[in-house]
Amino acid sequence: MASTTRRPSTAAAGRRAAAEARTLDVVERLLAEGASFTELSVERIAAEAGLSRSTFYLYFRDKTELILRLAASLKSGIFQVGVEWRADGIADGLEGLAEAYLQIIRHYRRRPATYAAVLEVAGYDRTVRDALQAGQQRFIDRIAGRLAREQRAGRTSPDFDPERAAQVMAWGGEQVIARHVIDTEDDLEEDTRIANELAAAHWHGTYRRPSST
Amino acid sequence: MASTTRRPSTAAAGRRAAAEARTLDVVERLLAEGASFTELSVERIAAEAGLSRSTFYLYFRDKTELILRLAASLKSGIFQVGVEWRADGIADGLEGLAEAYLQIIRHYRRRPATYAAVLEVAGYDRTVRDALQAGQQRFIDRIAGRLAREQRAGRTSPDFDPERAAQVMAWGGEQVIARHVIDTEDDLEEDTRIANELAAAHWHGTYRRPSST
DNA sequence: GCTGCGCTGGACATAGTGTCCAACTCTTTG
DNA sequence: CAAAGAGTTGGACACTATGTCCAGCGCAGC
Structure with missing residues (x-):
């Protein structure tokens, strides 16, 4: 099995980066609409960003990473x-x-x-x-x-x-x-x-x- | 049934006041030991103060009341x-x-x-x-x-x-x-x-x- | 010694977190 | 174009909390 692994797709990387950016935007929007970060659930964030909760956890270690990146x-x-x-x-x-x-x-x-x-x-x-x-x-x-x-x-x-x-x-x-x-x-x-x-x-x-x- | 109700016992009131004070003390002690208030559970607080969780909720509306009283x-x-x-x-x-x-x-x-x-x-x-x-x-x-x-x-x-x-x-x-x-x-x-x-x-x-x- | 107040333990409904995985879809590549 | 791996999904799980409710127990007061 020489190189059975496929090179990570650049398109996919781009899509992922876009999804991450979208997620951060969504959080900022929800915060601006009056939500407090603590009461914002991952469920909600993922849904509004158009991802499943599972995918959210693939992209971000946890909710804290979101706020760290926003900070x-x-x-x-x-x-x-x-x-x-x-x-x-x-x-x-x-x-x-x-x-x-x-x-x-x-x-x-x-x-x-x-x-x-x-x-x-x-x-x-x-x-x-x-x-x-x-x-x-x-x-x-x-x-x-x-x-x-x-x-x-x-x-x-x-x-x-x-x-x-x-x-x-x-x-x-x-x-x-x-x-x-x-x-x-x-x-x-x-x-x-x-x-x-x-x-x-x-x-x-x-x-x-x-x-x- | 004229006055079937019993006057609220003063002894009980005293015990209750003592228990409340003890609870506040316990919280301060746990905080001083390094816990953050957010990660302190009512379960834990009640146990350390020697009350059941149910009783805690008879004495305090919720966790927030604790911090308000401490403040x-x-x-x-x-x-x-x-x-x-x-x-x-x-x-x-x-x-x-x-x-x-x-x-x-x-x-x-x-x-x-x-x-x-x-x-x-x-x-x-x-x-x-x-x-x-x-x-x-x-x-x-x-x-x-x-x-x-x-x-x-x-x-x-x-x-x-x-x-x-x-x-x-x-x-x-x-x-x-x-x-x-x-x-x-x-x-x-x-x-x-x-x-x-x-x-x-x-x-x-x-x-x-x-x-x- | 009765009786009811105060307290308890435990069950419940609810809601969230983070993990895991089988299955599905989409993209790349030969 | 088709095989196969990369990327994504939904749903289940195990946990940990919160706050509510209630049947019942034991002790204090009459």
């Missing part, structure tokens, strides 16, 4: 905002910070239900929580680096630990943005106000904190 | 801290704020697993989420009042909305404290550092934010 796609693109802002010079300062926060808010605004679902599952699933935390750590590192530079340049108080301050801003800021986006209707003006408030609080509270002397 | 007992006492701090004059200023935050952290430190469980359930149960939110709103109102006074006295920038600023601090601050308490071991020094950092960020970022003129 990944939700977060991709966000980090870019941080990069742009951090490129000292272009749009730096308080205005730049506010603009960056606004961009993050607008990013999540496109898929608030998905964001809510990811946070919901993170509450009881370690895998998801760890994935989120890893992504957030990259942010914290960048902010800490920037704060250290500000301190060296004498532009903010030297009396705090950059890592801890970055952590406080990241944790708090993410929560503020999450609750705002999830709990309120889409409204560019209000988003701008929240972005400005958060930026001002962080700017004067940390990036330009007066020395205690 | 209430966890939150009671916290508000007091805010009151003390807000009594302008005694331990006011940055040091007072840091002290208040430290007290809040130390409060949650006594029952971190319970705190984690409450937040976990809040992620997917509207009842619990609403209960938490209601409590937080009281905080926000107080802080907003204080900020408005600071603005009138010219001690902080008049260019922000006190309500929104209070919301940002409360949402962010609560998250910072929650993650710190839940994710790290009990350590008074580190707790103090986080309390100081949070206080400084809020103080300079909001309570004493420079005017943008």
Whole structure:
């Protein structure tokens, strides 16, 4: 039996990829329609995506994989905002910070239900929580680096630990943005106000904190 | 049949109250031992509390009632801290704020697993989420009042909305404290550092934010 | 010592998860 | 074009939960 096995069909691979994408879309749609991820059954998801439940389990290890993939796609693109802002010079300062926060808010605004679902599952699933935390750590590192530079340049108080301050801003800021986006209707003006408030609080509270002397 | 019914026994009422308290204690113990509330079954809880599952459902409407009662007992006492701090004059200023935050952290430190469980359930149960939110709103109102006074006295920038600023601090601050308490071991020094950092960020970022003129 | 309250154990209906497999269909390939 | 393997399906299974219901037991109170 030389090579009795047949090469995996590329057409099939394509169909499968399409089915997976369709499944993820379906989940996002159902979430947007008000379902909570927890109460969404695999039965329902598979049916709406046009697959049998068995096939669902061929494509995804379990329900958690769905949310992990949604989380990944939700977060991709966000980090870019941080990069742009951090490129000292272009749009730096308080205005730049506010603009960056606004961009993050607008990013999540496109898929608030998905964001809510990811946070919901993170509450009881370690895998998801760890994935989120890893992504957030990259942010914290960048902010800490920037704060250290500000301190060296004498532009903010030297009396705090950059890592801890970055952590406080990241944790708090993410929560503020999450609750705002999830709990309120889409409204560019209000988003701008929240972005400005958060930026001002962080700017004067940390990036330009007066020395205690 | 005049009064065939017997007066409800006070002894029984006492036993029942004791059993309920025991049940809540058991849940907290199991949570502290590492269980997540979601994966804790009523079967298990009832058994450990020495009741039958049927009796559990006589005492508690459902699992959610457990977490609601734990949330209430966890939150009671916290508000007091805010009151003390807000009594302008005694331990006011940055040091007072840091002290208040430290007290809040130390409060949650006594029952971190319970705190984690409450937040976990809040992620997917509207009842619990609403209960938490209601409590937080009281905080926000107080802080907003204080900020408005600071603005009138010219001690902080008049260019922000006190309500929104209070919301940002409360949402962010609560998250910072929650993650710190839940994710790290009990350590008074580190707790103090986080309390100081949070206080400084809020103080300079909001309570004493420079005017943008 | 009667009697009814409080509690129990166990059964039930319901609903979900994840696994497994025989059978079917569709696609590739010789 | 037809054989055969790849891909998919439906349905059954074993589990684990939740919340409801009820007959009956034993102890407390009269």
